[in-house]
Each structure stands twice: as C-alpha cells, then as structure tokens.
Amino acid sequence: MLGEPVKTTATALPSQVYPSRVNGSRSMANTVILYPGLTVSHFVPMVHLAGALLDHGYAVSVALIDPAVNGDPAFRAVVARAVASMPSLRFHTLPPSEDALTLIAPFIPRYLDIVGRHNDRLRDFLCSFTRGVHAVVVDSLSVEALGVVKRLGIPRYVMFTSGAAALAAFVQLPSVLAEVRRTFQELGDAPLELFGLPPMPASHLLGELLEDPESEIYKAAVTALYGIPEADGILVNTFESLDAGVVAALGDPRCLPGRIMPPVYCVGPFVGGVGSEAKDRHECLTWLDGQPESSVVFLCFGSGGNHSAEQIKEIAVGLENSGHRFLWVVGNPFSDDQDFDALLPNGSLDRTRGRGLVVKQWVPQAEVLHHRATGAFVTHCGWNSVLEGVTAGVPMLCWPLYAEQKMNMLRMVGEMGVAAEMVGWQRGLVEAAEVEGEVRLVMDSEDGMELRARAAAHKEGASVAWSDGGSSRAAIARFLADVDSRQPQTRGDR
Known part of the structure; x- marks a missing residue:
C-alpha cells in the first residue's frame, strides 16, 4: 500500500501486446480491463483477480505502465512470469509518457505523477476496443485514472490490495482531517x-500523513485516499469471516458521512506468487523437509525489509538464545559482495548450524508458510504476508516497518488474535532479549497455543471462502452481476 519503495527510471521498454484466448462463450465485448499497480504487492493480487475473471468466462486485458518505470528487478521479473504463465491474458504496455518523469521525489507524489502522465495513454487504449469495455478495475494507488474511465462511461472499480480495516480507515481519514484541531503528527500516540x-x-x-499538512507528500496522500470511494465498487483482498465487522461498518452511511460509499466485495484471499520463480525446488524447502513438524520459526520482512547491522546482530543473538529452529531471510543492508558472516556475532552460524538456516535471497514465502515444519512467522505485516500466514494457519509475530503495516499489526494482535507484537520496533531496535522471549512465547507457551488455535480457525475460514457457495465466490458473482447490470451503457465523449 502507500509508502512502498519504488525506484523510478526514465528508461522505457517498447510497447508489447501478448495474444489472448477468450474463454467460454463470451465475446470481446465482455472484456474487463485491469490496471495494476507498480509494485509486486499490488500487481500480484490483480493477476489473481484476472484468473478469477477468466474462470467466469470474461476476456481480460491488462494495461501496464511500462515496468521499466519501476527500477525494482523483482517487479519486472514478476511481470515477466505473469506474461509467460498466463497465456489467456492479453498484456498491453502503455506507450511511455513523452514528458520527463519526476525521478527525485517522495514515493506518493512520484507515483501519482507517473499515473497522471499516463492518463491519455490509458484513454487511447480503452478507446481502441471497438466493441466496448465491460468494466475497468484500477489499483488503489491509481485512482486518478477513475476520472478517465468515468468520462468514457465505463463502469469503474478499485482493487484494494490491503484489508477491510485499512480501507475503512483510509476512506474516513480525509474527513477526519477537517475535524482534528492538531496535525496527526502532533497527536502522537493519542487515539483516533x-x-x-x-x-x-x-x-x-x-x-505520509504524519508529515507537515502543507507538504507535497501529505497533500498527495490525502488526494490518493479521497479518490478511492469515487469508484462504482471496491474489491478487497480479504474474506468476509476475517473482516465481517469492518465490512458491515463499510456498508453503514455513518462510515462516510456526506458521501456515498460504493459496494465492497471481499474477493480474497489472493495469495501466493505468479508463475514459477525457478525450475529447481528452493534449497530452504529441502532443509525444511528434514525438520520436525511445526518446529521452525520463519523470519521474512518483505522486499523493503532491510535491517541495520546492529539489528541483525540482535536478531541473531535472540534466535540463538531461544533454542528454537529458524529459517531467516535477511535483507542485506550493505553490498552483495560484503561478507555476511561479519554482520553476525562470532561463531553464530556455527553454533546454530543444523537448527538454523540463514538466506539472503528470495524464498517462496507461501510455500514455506504452508510447509509442515513451519511453526511461526515473524513478519513485517504487509497484507499479502498476513494473508499468506492466515491461509497457512501459522501464528505470527508482528514487526511493522512502513506503509499501513502498523495498522495491520493492530488488527492482527487485536480482533484477529493471530499474532503478538515485537514492541521494540517502536523504539527503532528490537533487542535480542525480546526476540528470544517472543519466539518462546509463540512456540512454547499457552498464549502461543491460543494464537495457533485462532490461526487455524482463520485458515479454515479462508478455505471455506473460496469453496463452492463460499463468501468470496459469492462476492465475485455479485461484482460481476453489478458490472452486467450497467450494460449496455451510453459511453461518454471519447
């Protein structure tokens, strides 16, 4: 969500169109256009949505801002895997903007600038469908594009890639701004x-909302949040039993006084990767095969989850002292050619050899979490990671870093009841003693057993949601019924 790191570059790739196969009896007049975001965590759920639409017999085209705009190799790789592994989708890279991109700017203003510069390109693409477009679904960070879709008279929807609680907060915050007498930064820990x-x-x-209200960052964030309810409907990557109370609140007029909240469709959980990262099975899975059931603590902090050298040492000491098995994906804070062993306490790797595995590179997170040996998950609380932990039925330890992760953490520890908090993140350093203590809590204590039981219950709820007659299947059906009810429709001036 908001605040994810994106590296921009002016280098553009040529526009590419990949052939598609229309499923079922529907014609190209039943094409749904998806307009995904420019980060892995926003792109992957949209591709999973594409798969669900294909299963319902709709033709799906994906409009892409050139992946080269994002300097992250992982993002370009996941786009390439989606193209290679989903031949039924039609991928179209929008022509690059003729204007120079704003390369040196904070994340949100830069992101909105990129999206805004491609509005005309998106409009031209939509107009190229001579038999019309059934609906357009845009990423929640690309809501400025909703205006383009509205002017063409096409039903417009938002794919919200975080949970329902984050959505409820985001749509209310712009109006809350008018009520509070101090800035959010000045409020500090005061409750909202x-x-x-x-x-x-x-x-x-x-x-971004803790910045100066007159700053470009703050204003851009508010603009992005305000635009979400302008859609005809919002698809949320969650499932109803996980967020039932919040979903009910989103349907209450008191949630968004003075404005109309569009229908919310809980269509998740969309979890796991796209395509295959590698031909060979990852070494960490082979290592897990040799560990006892539910015995391994898995630590992974997402693509932006690098820690300082001091923090890495504290984690290493805490894991060693806990006595538990662990699989730790480390984000290297320095260059790739630096000796990683030098970051750890002397002899740490030798002393934990056999019961611990430390890796620097990517691992198939969903597969790790679903492995029988994985017993707990230390996570940065990115929503995709939360859902992967939930669908695996694994209790979690929360270590939020950026974006809406602190908000997700409150939900995980509170209403969901599947996690405990590493409170040291608030001080900027989680000390070894806390790492040790929280690992033992989740793996050894009665409190940990209760977390595990609730996680198992949510796992069952996730499974039921996508079974025949499940809530997410029903939500997809309601969404498509709403789309169909808006057809035919007089298109606007093209």
Whole structure:
C-alpha cells in the first residue's frame, strides 16, 4: 500500500501486446480491463483477480505502465512470469509518457505523477476496443485514472490490495482531517476514533500523513485516499469471516458521512506468487523437509525489509538464545559482495548450524508458510504476508516497518488474535532479549497455543471462502452481476 519503495527510471521498454484466448462463450465485448499497480504487492493480487475473471468466462486485458518505470528487478521479473504463465491474458504496455518523469521525489507524489502522465495513454487504449469495455478495475494507488474511465462511461472499480480495516480507515481519514484541531503528527500516540474500528494511535497511521499538512507528500496522500470511494465498487483482498465487522461498518452511511460509499466485495484471499520463480525446488524447502513438524520459526520482512547491522546482530543473538529452529531471510543492508558472516556475532552460524538456516535471497514465502515444519512467522505485516500466514494457519509475530503495516499489526494482535507484537520496533531496535522471549512465547507457551488455535480457525475460514457457495465466490458473482447490470451503457465523449 502507500509508502512502498519504488525506484523510478526514465528508461522505457517498447510497447508489447501478448495474444489472448477468450474463454467460454463470451465475446470481446465482455472484456474487463485491469490496471495494476507498480509494485509486486499490488500487481500480484490483480493477476489473481484476472484468473478469477477468466474462470467466469470474461476476456481480460491488462494495461501496464511500462515496468521499466519501476527500477525494482523483482517487479519486472514478476511481470515477466505473469506474461509467460498466463497465456489467456492479453498484456498491453502503455506507450511511455513523452514528458520527463519526476525521478527525485517522495514515493506518493512520484507515483501519482507517473499515473497522471499516463492518463491519455490509458484513454487511447480503452478507446481502441471497438466493441466496448465491460468494466475497468484500477489499483488503489491509481485512482486518478477513475476520472478517465468515468468520462468514457465505463463502469469503474478499485482493487484494494490491503484489508477491510485499512480501507475503512483510509476512506474516513480525509474527513477526519477537517475535524482534528492538531496535525496527526502532533497527536502522537493519542487515539483516533474511526467508525467501525477500535481506537488507533495517530502515530500508527501512514507515514505520509504524519508529515507537515502543507507538504507535497501529505497533500498527495490525502488526494490518493479521497479518490478511492469515487469508484462504482471496491474489491478487497480479504474474506468476509476475517473482516465481517469492518465490512458491515463499510456498508453503514455513518462510515462516510456526506458521501456515498460504493459496494465492497471481499474477493480474497489472493495469495501466493505468479508463475514459477525457478525450475529447481528452493534449497530452504529441502532443509525444511528434514525438520520436525511445526518446529521452525520463519523470519521474512518483505522486499523493503532491510535491517541495520546492529539489528541483525540482535536478531541473531535472540534466535540463538531461544533454542528454537529458524529459517531467516535477511535483507542485506550493505553490498552483495560484503561478507555476511561479519554482520553476525562470532561463531553464530556455527553454533546454530543444523537448527538454523540463514538466506539472503528470495524464498517462496507461501510455500514455506504452508510447509509442515513451519511453526511461526515473524513478519513485517504487509497484507499479502498476513494473508499468506492466515491461509497457512501459522501464528505470527508482528514487526511493522512502513506503509499501513502498523495498522495491520493492530488488527492482527487485536480482533484477529493471530499474532503478538515485537514492541521494540517502536523504539527503532528490537533487542535480542525480546526476540528470544517472543519466539518462546509463540512456540512454547499457552498464549502461543491460543494464537495457533485462532490461526487455524482463520485458515479454515479462508478455505471455506473460496469453496463452492463460499463468501468470496459469492462476492465475485455479485461484482460481476453489478458490472452486467450497467450494460449496455451510453459511453461518454471519447
């Protein structure tokens, strides 16, 4: 969500169109256009949505801002895997903007600038469908494009890639701004009262909203949040039993006074990767095969989850002292050619050899979490990771880093009841003693057993949601019925 790191570059790739196969009896007049975001965590759920639409017999085209705009190799790789592994999808890279991109700017203003510069390209692409477009689904960070879709008279929807609680907070925050007499930054840990949500410390909001209200960052974030309810409907990557209370609140007029909240469709959980990262099975899975059931603590902090050298040493000491098996994916804070052993306490790797595995590179997170040996998950609380932990039925330890992760953490520890918090993140350093203690709590204590039981219950709920007659299948059906009810429709001036 907001605040994810994106590296921009002016280098553009040529526009490419990949052939598609129309499923079922529907014609190209039943094409749904998806307009995904420019980060892995926003792109992957949209591709999973594409698969669900294909299963319902719709033709799906994906409009892409050139992946080269994002300097992250992982993003370009996942786009390439989606193209290679989903031949039924039609991928179209929008022509690059003729204007120079704003390369040196904070994340949100830069992101919105990129999207805005491609509005005309998106419009031209939509107009190229001579038999019309059934609907357009845009990423929640690309809501400015909703205006383009509206002017063409095409039904417009948002894919919200975080949970329902984050959505409820995001749509209310712009109006809350008019009510508070101090800035969110000045409120500090003072609780915010938002409809349908428990009190939340202002300090746990998006980092962009803790900036000066006159700053470009702050204004851009508010603009992005305000635009979400302008859609005809919002698809959320969650499932109803996980967020039932919040979903009910989103349907209450008190949630968004003075505005109309569009229908919310809980269509998740969309979890796991796209295509195959490698031909060979990852070494960490082979290592897990040799470990006892539910015995391994898995630590992974997402693509932006690098820690300082000091923090890495504290984690290493805590894991060693806990006595538990662990699989630790480390984000290297320095260059790839630096000796990683030098970052750890002397002899740490030797002393934990056999019961611990440390890797620097990518691992198939969903597969690791679903492995029988995995017993707990230390996570940065990115929503995709939360859902992968939930669908695996694994209790979690929360270590939020950026974006809406602090908000997700409150939900995981509170209403969901599947996690405990590493409180040291608030001080900027989680010390070894806390790492040791929290690992033992989740793996050894009665509290940990309760977390595990609730995680197992949510796992079952996730499974039921996508079974025949499940809530997510029903939500997809309601969404498509709403789309169909808006056809035929007089298109706007093209």
